[in-house]
Amino acid sequence: MANSELALLGGPKAVQTDPEDMFTWPIITEEDEQAVLEVLRRGGMSGTDVTQEFERDFADWHGVEYAVGHSSGTAALQAAMWACGVGVGDEVIGPSLTYWASVLPAFSLGAGIVFGEVDPMTLCLDPNDLENRITERTKAIIPVHYCGYPCDMDAIMEIAEKHDIKVIEDVSHAHGAHYKGRLVGTIGHCAGFSVMSGKALAVGEGGMFITNDELLHERVIAWGHYGRTTLWAHQRSLPGSVAEALRGPPLGRLQVPDAPVVLRLRPRAAQALQGPLRGDPEGHELFLGPAGGRAWRARSPAAQGVRLRLWRMVCLPRHLCS
Numbered sequence: 001m002a003n004s005e006l007a008l009l010g011g012p013k014a015v016q017t018d019p020e021d022m023f024t025w026p027i028i029t030e031e032d033e034q035a036v037l038e039v040l041r042r043g044g045m046s047g048t049d050v051t052q053e054f055e056r057d058f059a060d061w062h063g064v065e066y067a068v069g070h071s072s073g074t075a076a077l078q079a080a081m082w083a084c085g086v087g088v089g090d091e092v093i094g095p096s097l098t099y100w101a102s103v104l105p106a107f108s109l110g111a112g113i114v115f116g117e118v119d120p121m122t123l124c125l126d127p128n129d130l131e132n133r134i135t136e137r138t139k140a141i142i143p144v145h146y147c148g149y150p151c152d153m154d155a156i157m158e159i160a161e162k163h164d165i166k167v168i169e170d171v172s173h174a175h176g177a178h179y180k181g182r183l184v185g186t187i188g189h190c191a192g193f194s195v196m197s198g199k200a201l202a203v204g205e206g207g208m209f210i211t212n213d214e215l216l217h218e219r220v221i222a223w224g225h226y227g228r229t230t231l232w233a234h235q236r237s238l239p240g241s242v243a244e245a246l247r248g249p250p251l252g253r254l255q256v257p258d259a260p261v262v263l264r265l266r267p268r269a270a271q272a273l274q275g276p277l278r279g280d281p282e283g284h285e286l287f288l289g290p291a292g293g294r295a296w297r298a299r300s301p302a303a304q305g306v307r308l309r310l311w312r313m314v315c316l317p318r319h320l321c322s
């Protein structure tokens with residue numbers, strides 16, 4: 001396999017074993033279809049009832065006070081940044097390896113982006129580099145639990161608290177992952193999740209914001225959910241991006257209770273790839289890492305531009321399997 005052309009470009013696939021009865025993603029059941037049809041048939045696509053029920057389910061799953069649905073993960077992260085006070089002339093710190101949406105919304109708020117190094121094994125924001133990136137303008141740190149691997153949150157929170165900076169976890173790759181027994185997304189001051197169909201909670205284009213902080217919640221509501229405000233928010237409504245009832249919430253309501261079970265399926269895909277990849281002379285291998293609580297997330301390393309000792313993907317092995 002050494003020096004062969006990438007499978008992406010027509011070369012041989014690295015894993016040629018039969019995936020047998022491997023599931024494909026996303027898993028959509030008849031019940032899911034019915035739930036979407038029900039919203040369509042009653043013409044409730046722009047309502048917020050299902051969305052708010054989904055938010056309650058999501059908050060309960062994470063054991064937090066507040067969850068607010070958004071039209072995308074990017075929108076949830078943008079709202080989180082605004083809620084944390086990120087504005088013109090400020091800076092946010094994000095990892096130098098992530099999907100752009102983790103940090104790009106800072107630009108739309110007039111802020112700048114500072115990239116911190118990532119740990120070469122976990123590919124998550126390296127706390128040893130983080131303090132070097134902090135300036136008097138830093139308003140938020142955005143750790144991304146990259147490809148399902150939990151960031152070193154204790155170290156990140158310690159630095160953030162020392163400098164009085166807010167931490168917005170980007171949990172778009174790590175729904176259901178744990179850090180020292182706690183669900184990721186519940187450790188920082190707030191968190192944003194993408195729930196688009198490639199993600200572990202795959203409910204369609206959509207995003208979720210969660211927090212235990214009442215003020216951050218108020219501000220996120222003010223940012224875009226002006227139809228459902230408290231007085232404070234009502235006076236300051238801004239044109240943020242809301243979730244509507246059709247794209248996601250009906251599916252999300254069904255999937256949240258099953259999430260722990262469904263997420264346990266994903267390591268099966270990891271196992272199916274790990275065996276054939278072990279010993280590959282090109283150095284492709286899955287990084288399982290020391291943390292017990294990681295979640296599994298699909299990632300095409302070629303698309304990511306990563307040259308792959310640390311290749312963690314999983315769940316959509318179709319581009320590798322014959």
Ligand SMILES: Cc1ncc(COP(=O)(O)O)c(C=O)c1O
Nearest residue numbers: 072073074099101102172194196
């Ligand atoms: C790490 C990360 N953050 C944020 C996002 C943005 O989510 P969305 O596509 O729902 O806007 C993504 C999307 O892939 C992502 O991978």
